[in-house]
Amino acid sequence: MEKxxxxxxxxxxxxxxxxxxxxxxxxxxxxxxxxxLYQGENLVVLGRSGTGKSVLIKIISGLxxxxxxxxxxxxHEVNNITDKELQELRIRMGFSFxxxxxxxxMTVRKNLEFPLVRNRKGITRAEINRSVETVLDxxxxxxxxxxxxxxxxxxQRKRIGIARTLILNPEIMLYDEPTAGLxxxxxxxxxxxxxxVQQRFxxxxxxxxxxxxxxxxxxxxxxxxxxxxxxxxxxxxxxxxTNDGRVKPFFEYxxxx
Amino acid sequence: xxxxxxxxxPAAKKGPSIKQRLASTxxxxxxxxxxxxxxxxxxxxxxxxxxxxxxxxxxxGVRSFTLITFTGFITGLIxxxxxxxxxxxxxxxxxxxxxxxxxxxxxxxxxxxALIAAGKVGSSIGAEIGSxxxxxxxxxxxxxxxxxxxxxxxxxxxxxTLTLPILATYTGFVALLGGYLNVSVNEGTSYxxxxxxxxxxxxxxxxxxxxxxxxxxxFTIGIVGCYQGYFSTxxxxxxxxxxxxxxxxxxxxxxVEEILIVQIAxxxx
Numbered sequence: 001m002e003k004x005x006x007x008x009x010x011x012x013x014x015x016x017x018x019x020x021x022x023x024x025x026x027x028x029x030x031x032x033x034x035x036x037l038y039q040g041e042n043l044v045v046l047g048r049s050g051t052g053k054s055v056l057i058k059i060i061s062g063l064x065x066x067x068x069x070x071x072x073x074x075x076h077e078v079n080n081i082t083d084k085e086l087q088e089l090r091i092r093m094g095f096s097f098x099x100x101x102x103x104x105x106m107t108v109r110k111n112l113e114f115p116l117v118r119n120r121k122g123i124t125r126a127e128i129n130r131s132v133e134t135v136l137d138x139x140x141x142x143x144x145x146x147x148x149x150x151x152x153x154x155x156q157r158k159r160i161g162i163a164r165t166l167i168l169n170p171e172i173m174l175y176d177e178p179t180a181g182l183x184x185x186x187x188x189x190x191x192x193x194x195x196x197v198q199q200r201f202x203x204x205x206x207x208x209x210x211x212x213x214x215x216x217x218x219x220x221x222x223x224x225x226x227x228x229x230x231x232x233x234x235x236x237x238x239x240x241x242t243n244d245g246r247v248k249p250f251f252e253y254x255x256x257x
Numbered sequence: 258x259x260x261x262x263x264x265x266x267p268a269a270k271k272g273p274s275i276k277q278r279l280a281s282t283x284x285x286x287x288x289x290x291x292x293x294x295x296x297x298x299x300x301x302x303x304x305x306x307x308x309x310x311x312x313x314x315x316x317x318g319v320r321s322f323t324l325i326t327f328t329g330f331i332t333g334l335i336x337x338x339x340x341x342x343x344x345x346x347x348x349x350x351x352x353x354x355x356x357x358x359x360x361x362x363x364x365x366x367x368x369x370x371a372l373i374a375a376g377k378v379g380s381s382i383g384a385e386i387g388s389x390x391x392x393x394x395x396x397x398x399x400x401x402x403x404x405x406x407x408x409x410x411x412x413x414x415x416x417x418t419l420t421l422p423i424l425a426t427y428t429g430f431v432a433l434l435g436g437y438l439n440v441s442v443n444e445g446t447s448y449x450x451x452x453x454x455x456x457x458x459x460x461x462x463x464x465x466x467x468x469x470x471x472x473x474x475x476f477t478i479g480i481v482g483c484y485q486g487y488f489s490t491x492x493x494x495x496x497x498x499x500x501x502x503x504x505x506x507x508x509x510x511x512x513v514e515e516i517l518i519v520q521i522a523x524x525x526x
Contacts (some may be wrong), residue, residue: 101397115401
């Protein structure tokens, strides 16, 4: 599926990051990151493994604390709010994990119901069922409702992981390596799903990946993370129309593959 | 010239110093205290995960039933069998039911139950929560606006704390049955007489101490298992370590607590 025209509001950043730094022991992972994600935009963060891409979205969601810098999500400074406020903010963000992180001991239905029943007080059984059916339909996996995560394929697990985040109607989606470990056909299906989520649920998304096909087909804007900083930010063509010896091999290797 | 540089043998990797190990132990103790305080802060505030507590009680209690029955019965039977020769030397076989009841009700029932639960339940809690940690399931709960500590830790600790006293009482009962079988075969004592002799030496303090022990042991097994799992790292290796750490630490603490509670109960006798 071709990426449709996104309705992006460039006057309305939903995530603003300034001067973000993060180290683990002596290893500086992020060294002064500045970034804005605009309303309705799909922003792809590209970079090699170990460059701190996942660290970046874990900081955005409050799972990690930065050493320095500010992260503002939907008007709230993530590291300067109470636990309760953070919990409420997280409901407005969806996080799709690299390994899907489905709850092993629960069926697909229970996985989807879990965040819903705990965050929507007074929700009725009929409303829960309707929400579960809607998100399963959105990811095209209605038939798996009573299956356990262990019975699903890698691609199906990714889709259910995305469905679980969609059930709370998030305004922002954070995808951590959505196509990692999947075959090319399933990768295309996941890319299409990311675009469909953007169109249908009007989300703004950060997509962490090292897969250029994913970046090209889902990203409205690409940010290339190298040496702990964004070296190039722009459209796919703008980012790769360069002779930078650190960027070019990344492009060539991906497309030779 | 520096001798270390001239040596052909590879330099041995230096481990952490005693000072570092001591510091790390104190940090761990501080973290455990924080973990326990967090449990008391969160467990008794709404929303309550009652369904999950019941499920965990089933996992802890009902699924340990067969093992507990078998172990309790054998313990009672063997203890009675092994004690008989010593009492026979003094012609005091008639004291056997009293001896068995004191040993079982005061010490063996809670201790044996706790050790079995530490091995079976503690390790499974450590491994389950540990694997949820390394596969990011706990992070997934966190980012979806739910409280993983309440759902995973509070429910399991409450379940082990509530279930262990029941299991220990049951162990005591089946151990006494084992003892009765041996006494009945050898002395032909009736069940009523055996039970009368069993309860004669026992006091309220014995029952209260036994109950207190089971509650403390249950809490220990739950909290240690959860702590080990919740903070496990380094992938599958970490899960193994969490399961192992849950058993070893819980068993060690159970013995320490046993000594302390026996000592305290002694003051009330």
